[in-house]
Amino acid sequence: MGVRQEIDGGYWRRMNKTHYFISPLIMDNVSLQSCPATNPSMLNVHLVPHTHDDVGWLKTVDQYYYGDRNYIQHAGVQYILDSVIDQLQKDPARRFIYVETAFFYRWWRQQSQDTRRIVTQLVNEGRLEFINGGWCMSDEATTHYSAVIDQMTLGLRFLNDTFGECGRPLVAWHIDPFGHAREHASIFAQMGYDGFFFGRLDYQDKARRMKTKEMEMLWRASESLTPPLADLFTGVLPNGYNPPEGFCWDQSCNDAPIRDDPDLEDYNVDEIVQRFLNAAFYKTNHIIMTMGSDFQYENANLWYKNMDKLIKYVNALQAKGSKVNVLYSTPSCYLQELNLANLTWPLKTDDFFPYADDAHDFWTGYFTSRPALKLYERLSNSRLQTCNQLEVLGGPKSTSGPFGEGDSDTMSKAMGVAQHHDAVSGTEKQHVAYDYARRLATGWAHCEVLVRNSLAVLSGSESPRVFCENLNISVCPLTESSQKFSMNVYNPLGRTVSWPVRLPVNGSLYNVTDSNGKAVDSQVGNYVFMSFKHICNIYDMKSSSLLPLLSVRWFYGLSPHISINSKSILVYVFKFLKVNFDDTTGLLSSLTNLETNQTIRLTQNFYWYNASAGNNKESHQTSGAYIFRPNSSDPFVINKTAEIQTVTVSSTVQEVTQWFSPWVSQVVRLYEGHRELELEWTVGPVPIADGLGKEVITRLDTDIESSDYFYTDSNGREVLERRKDYRPTWDLKQTEPIAGNYYPINSRAYIKDDKHQLTVVTDRSQGASSIYNGSLEIMLHRRLLYDDFRGVGEPLSEPGEFFDGLVARGRLLLALTPPKMAADVHRPLAQGMVLQPLLSFQDGTPLANTKLEFSGLQAALPPAVHLLTLSQWDKDSVLIRLEHQYQAKESETHSQPVTVNLQKLFSTLEVLGASEMSLGANQWKEDMNRLQWNTGTKASLPLSLSAKDPSPWEVTLNPMEIRTFLLRVRQL
């Protein structure tokens, strides 16, 4: 390894510690060296004192931090950290782990230098150990890998800046998320974690693993990356993340304290010790006990005082022959002992979805819960990447320029908390959901200033610039009122895309020209369509006349119906795609790929499952924010027929508006030059006046012979095969025929047979399944009447701004291809959905000296390469991540190693040095030295299939590989 060494000669190590510092001392496994001694001849019980601090759930993240609104839930993280630090100082044997950096960061900045010194020493001595260490403990079902990597990087960087190597977490810790994604495991492995612990898995799976002693395993988390690159030791915690029954000594618990004064009432030492010994049976001579739970340790003394006594009295029995040794420990110390045991571990290659905690309790509802928040989070990721890129490209003036002070940090932090497993998951209380959205909006407001500054630098024009936040509901005051305006488009992708733009205007005729003055193909109907193909173009739109027109705002379902002649056959066709509608039903009837000359039967309609009200004789489980439980496997169709309301045919777009009911409508669109069919659905307000909660799906029914198989992505990256009523690792007893077959999709799902693959690319995370041969269903929206008893305490019934009930709108992009060509379409299609162009507007024509075109890259990146990260690291350096966006074997063209020259990437930056880092950017790649684990199979030996870098500057990416570099740069 060692681009860093060859090119950079230790530059980074000289950096100032107080300012974005990477520790000058590379102390490998410092924390492990401070692990407590164990006794090899005894059963060692590792007590792990921990708190689980949700970065928002029933209260907002700041309410949790301060301990505000304790009437909702007693929880105050500031006090937890105060208290733990006090208690750790009382005895060097005591240990504590802390997980959520979003909270630790809040606390640290309020501490005195004295306290900081004490904490640093505790960290250096391994008494306080950071575990996981991301900004939050992310959700695994509904997050996108891009945002997950960012939020982990944000947290890990804070720890590295603050504590250096001793602050580097060695263990990933997802004790609460409701199911576990393989891509998360892959990310953790690539970030250098030695192991991963979690608390929740399917109850059948757990029962089997308990029986076969497979609670601990090696998870091979990628089918593309060469082992052990994505191998992660994974342990299921024996007791969720709670203490054993009867041993919860937090202020929030009611278990009996240890009463060891014989003069006082109810001396109970003997009883407690015996009870503890009875609980301690395991196969190895090491067991881990999680001593803590949600927001515990606010008064850490209660815990430590009683654990001190437990250790004292249990170990005192060793003198009488007991073979039990209790000690304060940490997950990494426990993991070290497991590693030293040198055992063979079972191998896991699939994932841990869906999660059920009982026969009728499938946590598959949250895959879709709060669809508007899920979309906003995804759009915010796009904006953050744009903000980050423009901060780099615009240079120092981006953050302090003509439009004031801007920053990307606020947005980074807002996105950091939004990844939490009760944030984008949709399982928080309503007021907390609003808080997440508010934070994202505030983050973007800070970014807007940065973007204005940056674009001013890049264009040479300081003319005011506005962003139209509400284009999805056709609101943009500037375009609606201006006779002449110009639009700037920033494309955050590392390659050229074609992107249709729709703007509300008040004229009927517009001349649209590009930066070269060339006319752009556009269409004025209710709004202007455009498409463009460049990274950063400025368009100049002139309305030639002012005509009174009908309002361009969309009022879904309220516009007058247009009756369609039922005999006419609707066929829409562009260069690549043809779509037919059934003349009787108004529904889609077939889809044809004109390039490959393949056609499938395709019917699409909307349905709703009747949410269980808990009055079922088999189980009282309701559908709620977490849990999806239809009270029947047959969904109700919303309308067997769609009324076709409007039909638009133009040179840029062809669209059909379908009306299904007052609360469900859809626009079907074909864009000129595009290979996908767009279904823009609008669902809501979901009616509940009938007393029935509704879980709304759209279902695509085809003649593809998919049998029981379908495919879903993991966090937007690698795809896993799913099979109805089946789990790869255990003999499933299916008890919920619908909910038990739902899986999360983050960017895509598909069904296929030998000839056809129908891929659906989505704009946000959703739940999806294939219940019938040739069918694919996606849950779009949910409105429920009951809480589902998992703590949130509210039914998921989101209020709307204008209506009683939230209206959600979104897009599904359909691609029909032969299976072997599918990735070539859906990979860029999905990436383009994730990173959308940013539009900004200026009134009038750009000033004379304005630079109308700019590209931050010297050239488009190779098609297989995605610019995952480009962000300012400090004054002189930027962080980049380059990603191979294809899986091994999925594309004949692209599933190959590809090489990029780091010095030839950017148009405005001279790259002076480069150091490769771990994926989390908190360790030099060359210093990564993960624990090795034996699975007893040859496959666990390192394979050398991946291509090497041809030269230090030329880095090669193998399929699904992400490489992370810190580049020392100079603005040109």
Added chain:
Amino acid sequence: MGVRQEIDGGYWRRMNKTHYFISPLIMDNVSLQSCPATNPSMLNVHLVPHTHDDVGWLKTVDQYYYGDRNYIQHAGVQYILDSVIDQLQKDPARRFIYVETAFFYRWWRQQSQDTRRIVTQLVNEGRLEFINGGWCMSDEATTHYSAVIDQMTLGLRFLNDTFGECGRPLVAWHIDPFGHAREHASIFAQMGYDGFFFGRLDYQDKARRMKTKEMEMLWRASESLTPPLADLFTGVLPNGYNPPEGFCWDQSCNDAPIRDDPDLEDYNVDEIVQRFLNAAFYKTNHIIMTMGSDFQYENANLWYKNMDKLIKYVNALQAKGSKVNVLYSTPSCYLQELNLANLTWPLKTDDFFPYADDAHDFWTGYFTSRPALKLYERLSNSRLQTCNQLEVLGGPKSTSGPFGEGDSDTMSKAMGVAQHHDAVSGTEKQHVAYDYARRLATGWAHCEVLVRNSLAVLSGSESPRVFCENLNISVCPLTESSQKFSMNVYNPLGRTVSWPVRLPVNGSLYNVTDSNGKAVDSQVGNYVFMSFKHICNIYDMKSSSLLPLLSVRWFYGLSPHISINSKSILVYVFKFLKVNFDDTTGLLSSLTNLETNQTIRLTQNFYWYNASAGNNKESHQTSGAYIFRPNSSDPFVINKTAEIQTVTVSSTVQEVTQWFSPWVSQVVRLYEGHRELELEWTVGPVPIADGLGKEVITRLDTDIESSDYFYTDSNGREVLERRKDYRPTWDLKQTEPIAGNYYPINSRAYIKDDKHQLTVVTDRSQGASSIYNGSLEIMLHRRLLYDDFRGVGEPLSEPGEFFDGLVARGRLLLALTPPKMAADVHRPLAQGMVLQPLLSFQDGTPLANTKLEFSGLQAALPPAVHLLTLSQWDKDSVLIRLEHQYQAKESETHSQPVTVNLQKLFSTLEVLGASEMSLGANQWKEDMNRLQWNTGTKASLPLSLSAKDPSPWEVTLNPMEIRTFLLRVRQL
């Protein structure tokens, strides 16, 4: 002053600190010197951080200490002290007060030397200040002064032994008790407290005082003691003992924390500061704010962190002209400021009973609640005094002798917690009431060993000795089975008494002889009556024949009825008293004092008030453990007539058994040679099958012209005049005609006119009133169906051992005298009821060398003098308290100064030195230097009416005076 100096020459000051130490450094007002600086030009807000820790209530004292059974109530005192000590160390400005020594003692003994050193320093610096400092915060309505003085002494001594002068509390602090007794104030004054604060007083009284600014006053707490001996500065706390609304930052509160990070959500500093300033309006420029409440500060960081911020941000406004100065303070520091203000304060001479917190919410039920516990506590006091005395008289072998290790400490501590305002008050949960009783029983078990040892020393005989605990239900296995047994009687009074003894036996003829072999007048019926007149006699009882007899156990109400010829007139008469029964009703009809030749009409019967079920339109208040609220002013009579069941006439006793109902009966007794009529009532199980809670009273109706006046004692000492529907200090609006006229009695109540005084001496604390002219009623028992919403959360419905519902039995002693002779009767009568002889039994005749008589005193004390305390202080010294038991002017004979020679008191002890102490025995009398307060009246000037000591050894007691001496002694 200065017996100590003259006689003893500084002996005490050389004592070893670690062993019952009295501080060698007399540092006057050390704590006051450490008070925080105030600003005389500003309003100084004294924040007083405090916790109120009930020594048992919803949980037992040890459950509270450890934090066990938190599901009942979250409270763990061990953690409170841990946490506060930690937090005090973080900032020298922080203050804390601690009150309940029973808890502090438990905690201290578990602390390391390091922690003890830290705590001692905090105490020395005034950062941790002990306030009140008794073993508990005693109840004021239902406690006896003897036990109150003991429990205060126990707590204060621990503080003195542990911390010396800096641990001496300067302020009495009864923030929670439900009404305030004048005798308590008198005791506090005599213990050297500078002031007294409490939280609860009648809502009408409080409203008036708020208006007239009389919330702070000088309480002249004795009509007998020369001011300022019993003067006590008394303050009513503005907010009970809670923090101002919105400023409760304990973990148990939900008030918003101060959120002072402008980068986080909901910055609220400005709002909080403004709200605080709005709350701060008072007449002086000092106000006290109690920052704490029940069991708060378990996580003290929450409180201090937010108070630190409050102080910081409020005081920061001073720079902008604010005149508010907030500081951490203590009650004594606040008191010092009030004293320095040199104002004139209103004078208070009555008391604060009864306490009502609203129009229908009179806390007068607890005067009677749990009558059996109240009796057991009173008997336990008698036993403890006996135990203490015998520990002194028996010398070192008492605690370690032929019968093993015995001690009085266990009983002292059990009595200490039993004085708590949710203990003897009867306002605890049932399981806690059991715990108090268990502690008293355990205490007595320890004392039994001590007593056996001591009696072995004093008698020279180590023969086994048993105590018959259950004589009140005629159970004593030894006397019931032995043909010949001897009985030892220990009289703890300092004078000879006549005391009837009833023993269950199985013979029909007994020869009873005294220690000189002289026959003792006795009577065998179902049991043996005896009376004796000496301090310590041994009786030898021989049964001459064994005859099968009916069971001698009493089963109240179950024995067969004897029909009485309704025409016969029942008259019972002994030398001093004649009592008539109505031939029609079977009730008492008249009482005659044959000595004074006075007769009154006297009818006595039993009634019950129907307890309010809260369904009344005026108020939903129910009757409960605290609150007495009849739903009608007219009680139901249990029976208009009594059936006379048995009649016994003998030379020693004449008795009539009255049966009123299956659950109410009574024995009326005259003893030979006694001046009182004994009414032994048995009430219970109170039936509730009718769905009505019952509050059972007995009412004495006479032709005494008492008008609206009646008289009740205060904690068993001085008597206060009561007047129906009237309060001395405000214009009462009476809203509860019965409950609002109830007052606590601890030992006696009386009504009188010019000629007659009928005094009732009781065996325990009860509630009493006079609703009609010539009438006196006493509440005996209560059984209720509803909780009364004051926190205990249980209806007061005590289970019985054998029946559904507790059976209570007790005695009322009635004395009829002219008013001016009444005290001569009721003072010794009541004292004899409080300190009862202890009977012990041995099988067979005493061994030959047994010493059959012994008196610890050289001679009987003068009639006015009561030996209140005689207890071992340490190896070489004993603590005695001598009390003048008459009020000024109540007895022509006894209300005079009386002198006792300390060297001529004891028969077995040589008194080598004597030092007079404060009443609490934690300060030399000569060092007492209380703050002076001005009432603006001449009466506040010291009067010199009291007689002086004729010589150092001869101490003079003025009426109601108690003098406390530490005597250095040598066993003779």
